[in-house]
Amino acid sequence: MTTTPEQKQKELGTSSSGIEPNLAAALSYVLSIITGVIFFVIEKENKYVRFHAMQAILFGAAWIVLWIVLGIVSLGLIFVPIIGWIINAVIYLGLGLGGFILWLLLMYKAYQGEKFKLPIIGDIAEKNA
Numbered sequence: 001m002t003t004t005p006e007q008k009q010k011e012l013g014t015s016s017s018g019i020e021p022n023l024a025a026a027l028s029y030v031l032s033i034i035t036g037v038i039f040f041v042i043e044k045e046n047k048y049v050r051f052h053a054m055q056a057i058l059f060g061a062a063w064i065v066l067w068i069v070l071g072i073v074s075l076g077l078i079f080v081p082i083i084g085w086i087i088n089a090v091i092y093l094g095l096g097l098g099g100f101i102l103w104l105l106l107m108y109k110a111y112q113g114e115k116f117k118l119p120i121i122g123d124i125a126e127k128n129a
Contacts, residue, residue: 008113015049017042025052025110029103032060047129052110055118055125059106062121063099070095 003011012021017039019027025048028039036056043049070091077084102118109116117126 012048012113013046015046016044017049021046021049022111022113024049026107028053028056029059029107029110032063032103033057036060048113048115051115051125051129052106054128055106055122058121058125059103059118066095066099 009020009022015021015024017024024039024043024046028036028049029052033056036053038053039049040053040057043053074088074091077088080087106116106118117123
Protein backbone atom coordinates (compact mmCIF):
# COMPACT_ATOMS: atom_id res chain seq x y z
CA MET A 1 0.00 0.00 0.00
CA THR A 2 1.37 3.39 -1.00
CA THR A 3 1.25 6.28 1.41
CA THR A 4 0.07 9.64 0.16
CA PRO A 5 2.03 12.84 0.84
CA GLU A 6 -0.62 13.84 3.38
CA GLN A 7 -0.22 10.55 5.27
CA LYS A 8 3.57 10.94 5.20
CA GLN A 9 3.27 14.46 6.67
CA LYS A 10 1.07 13.12 9.46
CA GLU A 11 3.65 10.42 10.25
CA LEU A 12 6.43 13.00 10.48
CA GLY A 13 4.47 15.12 12.94
CA THR A 14 5.01 18.81 13.46
CA SER A 15 8.17 20.83 13.73
CA SER A 16 8.87 23.49 16.34
CA SER A 17 10.71 25.47 13.64
CA GLY A 18 7.41 26.26 11.92
CA ILE A 19 8.58 24.53 8.73
CA GLU A 20 7.22 21.21 7.51
CA PRO A 21 9.39 18.43 9.01
CA ASN A 22 10.44 16.99 5.65
CA LEU A 23 11.54 20.41 4.39
CA ALA A 24 13.37 21.20 7.64
CA ALA A 25 15.17 17.83 7.43
CA ALA A 26 16.21 18.46 3.83
CA LEU A 27 17.35 22.01 4.58
CA SER A 28 19.57 20.61 7.35
CA TYR A 29 21.88 19.28 4.64
CA VAL A 30 22.13 22.45 2.53
CA LEU A 31 25.17 23.93 4.31
CA SER A 32 25.93 20.72 6.16
CA ILE A 33 27.43 21.59 9.54
CA ILE A 34 26.03 25.13 9.67
CA THR A 35 22.40 24.35 8.78
CA GLY A 36 22.61 21.06 10.66
CA VAL A 37 23.52 22.89 13.88
CA ILE A 38 20.82 25.52 13.27
CA PHE A 39 18.06 22.93 12.85
CA PHE A 40 19.40 20.74 15.67
CA VAL A 41 19.26 23.71 18.06
CA ILE A 42 15.91 25.07 16.82
CA GLU A 43 14.11 21.74 16.74
CA LYS A 44 13.31 20.57 20.25
CA GLU A 45 10.83 17.76 19.73
CA ASN A 46 10.69 16.26 16.24
CA LYS A 47 13.05 13.25 16.19
CA TYR A 48 12.94 13.07 12.39
CA VAL A 49 14.28 16.59 11.93
CA ARG A 50 16.81 16.18 14.76
CA PHE A 51 18.09 12.92 13.23
CA HIS A 52 18.68 14.52 9.83
CA ALA A 53 20.21 17.64 11.40
CA MET A 54 22.67 15.52 13.41
CA GLN A 55 23.44 13.33 10.40
CA ALA A 56 24.12 16.50 8.35
CA ILE A 57 26.55 17.73 11.03
CA LEU A 58 28.38 14.39 11.16
CA PHE A 59 28.40 14.03 7.37
CA GLY A 60 29.91 17.52 7.01
CA ALA A 61 32.54 16.83 9.66
CA ALA A 62 33.48 13.49 8.09
CA TRP A 63 33.66 15.15 4.68
CA ILE A 64 36.07 17.82 5.97
CA VAL A 65 38.28 15.20 7.66
CA LEU A 66 38.30 13.11 4.49
CA TRP A 67 39.43 16.09 2.38
CA ILE A 68 42.18 16.95 4.86
CA VAL A 69 43.49 13.37 4.79
CA LEU A 70 43.20 13.33 1.01
CA GLY A 71 45.14 16.60 0.82
CA ILE A 72 47.97 15.13 2.89
CA VAL A 73 48.08 11.94 0.79
CA SER A 74 48.01 13.90 -2.45
CA LEU A 75 51.07 15.88 -1.38
CA GLY A 76 53.09 12.69 -1.70
CA LEU A 77 51.53 11.74 -5.01
CA ILE A 78 52.14 15.12 -6.61
CA PHE A 79 55.86 14.38 -6.78
CA VAL A 80 55.28 11.23 -8.85
CA PRO A 81 55.14 12.47 -12.43
CA ILE A 82 52.14 11.59 -14.56
CA ILE A 83 51.00 8.48 -12.62
CA GLY A 84 50.72 10.45 -9.38
CA TRP A 85 48.91 13.26 -11.12
CA ILE A 86 46.45 10.87 -12.74
CA ILE A 87 45.80 9.08 -9.44
CA ASN A 88 45.25 12.44 -7.73
CA ALA A 89 42.83 13.56 -10.43
CA VAL A 90 40.86 10.30 -10.28
CA ILE A 91 40.69 10.36 -6.48
CA TYR A 92 39.61 14.00 -6.30
CA LEU A 93 37.08 13.64 -9.11
CA GLY A 94 35.70 10.35 -7.78
CA LEU A 95 35.35 11.48 -4.18
CA GLY A 96 34.12 14.92 -5.14
CA LEU A 97 31.45 13.63 -7.48
CA GLY A 98 30.54 10.76 -5.15
CA GLY A 99 30.19 13.09 -2.18
CA PHE A 100 28.10 15.53 -4.18
CA ILE A 101 25.74 12.78 -5.31
CA LEU A 102 25.48 11.44 -1.73
CA TRP A 103 24.74 14.97 -0.47
CA LEU A 104 21.93 15.34 -3.04
CA LEU A 105 20.59 11.88 -2.15
CA LEU A 106 20.50 12.75 1.56
CA MET A 107 18.52 15.92 0.87
CA TYR A 108 16.15 14.08 -1.47
CA LYS A 109 15.51 11.22 0.96
CA ALA A 110 14.94 13.65 3.83
CA TYR A 111 12.46 15.63 1.75
CA GLN A 112 10.65 12.43 0.78
CA GLY A 113 10.16 11.66 4.47
CA GLU A 114 12.58 8.74 4.55
CA LYS A 115 14.97 8.11 7.41
CA PHE A 116 17.95 7.24 5.22
CA LYS A 117 20.83 6.26 7.51
CA LEU A 118 24.46 6.43 6.48
CA PRO A 119 26.69 3.63 7.80
CA ILE A 120 28.23 4.48 11.19
CA ILE A 121 27.23 8.16 10.99
CA GLY A 122 23.52 7.27 10.85
CA ASP A 123 23.72 5.17 14.03
CA ILE A 124 25.52 7.96 15.90
CA ALA A 125 22.97 10.50 14.64
CA GLU A 126 20.09 8.28 15.74
CA LYS A 127 21.51 7.93 19.26
CA ASN A 128 22.02 11.69 19.61
CA ALA A 129 18.75 12.81 18.03
